[in-house]
Amino acid sequence: MSSLRKKTDHELITDFQDGDLNALETLILRHKEKMYTSILFLVKDKYLAEDIFQDVLIKIIDTIRGGRYTEEGKFLPWAMRIAHNLCVDHFRKVKRTPAIKTSDDRDIFEVINFTEDGADQKMMKRQSYDRVRQMLDLLPDDQREVIILRHYADLSFKEIAALTNCSINTALGRMRYGLINLRKMMLQKKIAL
Template sequence: MNVFTQATDNQLVQSFQQGNNNALEVLVNRHKDKIFTSINILVKDKYLAEDLFQDVFIKIIDTLRKNNYNEEGKFLPWAVRIAHNLCVDHFRKVKRTPTITTSDDTDIFEVINVGADSADKGIMKSQSHDRVRQLLDLLPEEQREVIVLRHYADLSFKEIATMTNCSINTALGRMRYGLLSMRKMMIEKQMSL
């Protein structure tokens, strides 16, 4: 596996397509944090993000095995685009699914409280990430999406513009206004990271 640590993404893809599963393991380990974080911020649910993350890599593996990958060295943006599309598909499906509510119109899963916070929430870094996510949640969807794709998935504005079907200037504007809004909210709430 040490042989693969210096290999490019493209070399790892080719090696996996030739039957070497260790190459895929290196590729997954190299990019898993960025892909998972971008999914988690979009869906705002750790457990759902884990499921979608697995779906992303199942789709990636299927595509690679069928030799349909042709992104030429742009593995991470391609993988993040797959993740983004799966998140969008999930939300489309959820919109069509009726929610089970209590007598006062509260979603039953909010009452049950399925997801419990882990004990390590007290760590400063974790608290800062939570504050950033809270601020991101307050932004309009278009601004939040651009910030997530730029800062968490490391996509270029050109890639973001293509993925979100807007111009590069629109993507830049959404990023700028999103960051300005977050800064303003931090001042108003006297919040520090």
């Protein structure tokens, strides 16, 4: 297994196409955290993020097995594009789905508490993590998206521009204004991370 960790993404994909399931496992484990974290920040729901992440894995496996993967050396940006598109598809579907409201006009799923926080979820809710997420949520969608893709998915601005269908300068501008807005919020709320 350690020899697999030393291989490039392209070599792992080739090994998987030749029938080595351990190569796929190594490839997914290598990029799992970046993909999942980006999905989580976009959809803001742990369970939904897990579902979408599973869908991303299925799409990746089907595409590679079908011989349709062609972006040599660019696995992570390609996988992130799949994740981004599935998140966008989810939001489109939700937009078309009517919400069930209570008598005081609140979404029924906001009122019902399905589960209690587990130990792992409590650990994830560290103070600084929550503050950053809250501030990110206050940013305009396009600025928040670029910051997440750059800092959590570690994509280049060129990759972000391709993923979000904008120019590199637009992606850079969104990042700049997003960071300026985050700094302003930190100063206003006197938050130190």
